[in-house]
Amino acid sequence: MLEASAFLRAEKKRLTPQRSLLLGIIRQHGHLDADEIYRLARRENPRLSLSTVYRTLNLLKELGLVEELHLGEEHHHYEAKAEEHHHLVCLSCGKVIECRLTEDLRELGRRHGFTMVSAQVELAGYCADCRKQGENDP
Amino acid sequence: MLEASAFLRAEKKRLTPQRSLLLGIIRQHGHLDADEIYRLARRENPRLSLSTVYRTLNLLKELGLVEELHLGEEHHHYEAKAEEHHHLVCLSCGKVIECRLTEDLRELGRRHGFTMVSAQVELAGYCADCRKQGENDP
DNA sequence: CCTCTAATTGCAAATGGTTCGCAATAGCGT
DNA sequence: ACGCTATTGCGAACCATTTGCAATTAGAGG
Incomplete structure (x- = not known):
């Protein structure tokens, strides 16, 4: 504070x-x-x-x-705002997993001649838990 | 149509x-x-x-x-909606570059035990043109 | 083709998130 | 402590989007 x-x-x-x-x-x-x-x-x-x-x-x-x-x-x-991080959103349980992909993304940008300053990323999919519990998800 | x-x-x-x-x-x-x-x-x-x-x-x-x-x-x-693709937004000229990062992102998700289904990605930064034209950008 | 009916439209009014104007209140530098 | 100015709370305004409803129309079946 x-x-x-x-x-x-x-x-x-x-x-x-x-x-x-x-x-x-x-x-x-x-x-x-x-x-x-x-x-x-x-x-x-x-x-x-x-x-x-x-x-x-x-x-x-x-x-x-x-x-x-x-x-x-x-x-x-x-x-x-702490360190920049990104979000993996589970479509089954709604959990939002935070992770740092900054360097990887910067590299992906570079391949397109792009200098990345910041990134907003949201990957939608299934987390490990939900994947385990049921193969009944779409 | x-x-x-x-x-x-x-x-x-x-x-x-x-x-x-x-x-x-x-x-x-x-x-x-x-x-x-x-x-x-x-x-x-x-x-x-x-x-x-x-x-x-x-x-x-x-x-x-x-x-x-x-x-x-x-x-x-x-x-x-064509093939899934992602956006690189230039902070200087506002240009939106489209690119396909799907497989790379899937791999990044995998490293966190996450099965990616779809991705929304917006990298903010500077495109090659603007980077060339002036180093007067933030 | 013509008919019938449910899907769709245009309009205007409602909504939900976010912003703004203003008078009253309260930080903080002196 | 004082005073200047930033900030607050309130209500109304705003903007993107949604919805209710009566009029219109696409398209299946005759």
Whole structure:
């Protein structure tokens, strides 16, 4: 939470209780959507507004502390930005496996004369568990 | 257009002029958004409604003829589904390079015990042209 | 061909996620 | 502590997409 205040000061932004609460919540969970964040946050601060959630999410995104995901759903998901990583989504149980493919992807880009800066990757398929449990999946 | 009618009949769906028009348009362009499709289609049929565009897009998506893309923007993009391919988006000129990474990605998934069925991939970076033209990009 | 009926369309209104305007509140540099 | 300015909460606005409904039409069967 404290390093965040450095990021904020650097841009003349303020560290409000709402912001630390939200960042804290995002950091202790993976890929939440705005409404889930809102509901979790309200348990701590019932007066918090949804606009503040969205405004904070956008701020944290600009600061590079949080990443916005497009997991195929209509609405966005957010998660604390650690090292870049990618998602393997199981079509059977819905589990989202995180992994680092950055170097491999950079190499794939290079083969097309492309210099990769960042990657959004979502592989859909079946995780080891589901593959074991039943061969009845499509 | 004609093979489409087979897909449709198979589900008791009808091949209307609106549907062939829309499928035609999607097939002759790459990654259009709903509104672009709407505007192009209206040049042929000015009475066409936006709802029909969306309804048709959803239908074609279910039939597997069209694919919905989430290119980081707020709204969706659509394109005719040919062979699976992936996108390299240039941060400088906005060009979208298409390429096939399927087998490579399957292999990356395998390393995590994951059986990949399909992949959505968007690498952001710089294309060869932009890299050449100026080293003034971020 | 003509008829009948269920599928489809266009329209307008509803929806759901996200943003914005504004007056009230509250960080934080001094 | 003070004051300036960023931030909040609220409600309304916004935009992409969906839906209800009455009018239209594709296409199977006669």
